[in-house]
Amino acid sequence: METGGNSLPSVGTDGTKRKVCYFYDPEVGNYYYGQGHPMKPHRIRMTHSLLAHYGLLHHMQVLKPHPARERDLCRFHADDYISFLRSITPETQQDQIRALKRFNVGEDCPVFDGLYSFCQTYAGGSVGGAIKLNHGHDIAVNWAGGLHHAKKCEASGFCYVNDIVLAILELLKRHERVLYVDIDIHHGDGVEEAFYTTDRVMTVSFHKFGDYFPGTGDIRDIGYANGKYYSLNVPLDDGIDDESYQSLFKPIIGKVMEVFQPGAVVLQCGADSLSGDRLGCFNLSIKGHAECVRFMRSFNVPLLLLGGGGYTIRNVARCWCYETGVALGIEIDDKMPQHEYYEYFGPDYTLHVAPSNMENKNTRLQLDEIRAKLLDNLSKLRHVPSVQFQERPPDTEFPEPDEDLEDPDERHDLDSDMEVDDQKLPDESSRKPPSNIIQNGRIKRENIENELKDQEPHKVAADHARGAEPMAEEMSSSKASDIGPMAVDEPSSVKAEQDNTS
């Protein structure tokens, strides 16, 4: 496979060392979604063990994340949703049937012991990584993060809080533009929805599309209002291999980097796009998957690497270990070192596994059309959007635990008049990013109506008309019940992952 590279003049050589930090909480592997549930936080511990025994931990700063606090989580999420996550327990859930339903907790997203601390841990790692990048690290890694399906007011697809949105909000304090790239097999719907109407965040998701969870991610969904052309969706079919994948990834991301010129990049490295995944249907090798990391790294722009899906856990650990090596610029041995989970990797005990002989349903013609369409959309972005930074907003500071109890209202003084940061408004719930940055509640869909007149009428949904309206009321409302589920693309395929469970 070609190593790629890019045409940006500011790029250093790929051999250049990067300053890398890595977030890991030794407790994370103990969280347990329940018997038969495919999401297994244990895979994070397996990854860590491999990193340790490959000797990679010595090459980066290893940090235990500060748990994200309620007010950190509420920068994106609704207050009542976070209060619910904080209070619900397996013992009390029978008394909370209505709330469980309202917040979509209980089935794909079960209540388990320590659920809230799990959320605090994985979100703390991603926000912590963003803070590190804002302070000069080149690459930050949080394999426990990347839970891209979580919405403002509801859990979805094994995700409860959206650590990615929170990390991007932190990066936006220092960077005019942030690029989000998602190589999980599932559409990165929660992140796309959050930033659907802003030009300060471009989201690019490569995913299986068509009768597959979460059902969104049509190539015609391109963003709305100020965000028009700042959402990119790359719909793929079963069995895609390394070569086909990179025939889209490199030209599209190369063009995105050229026209959008982000100050920071977040790469969600969901490993359910690997060959042989328990829930996935792609045919990528670990090297093919990691090529996305290598390519992203080659631009020498601050890079946050996050986890995500991945349900054949031995391959998830293999993949994220190898990708940590790529981040460090270290090519690690195929022969695996002895470690406490060694027996998971038999009979070969190697890092790499051969992809299968499954059929690649993505034809050359389809791939060419997708590439041409997306490059055409990108050609419509003429200007690089910018914002005036008069003064830098303060970092999210994780204080010592006792400071956690401070009056949250004191925080507003820290928050300057920066567009991206919280508004100086009196009530608690208003201390969220303004609506021109973050899109909440309902997903807005805009297609290229004039160019695609034959598209289905459902795409111009009733809520569409509201898209350009400021979402202030919704933003400041702590009552989320009036914010319905997504009006468009109600996920008929929600059960796709669930069906495969157990």
Ligand SMILES: [Zn+2]
């Ligand atoms: Zn996934």
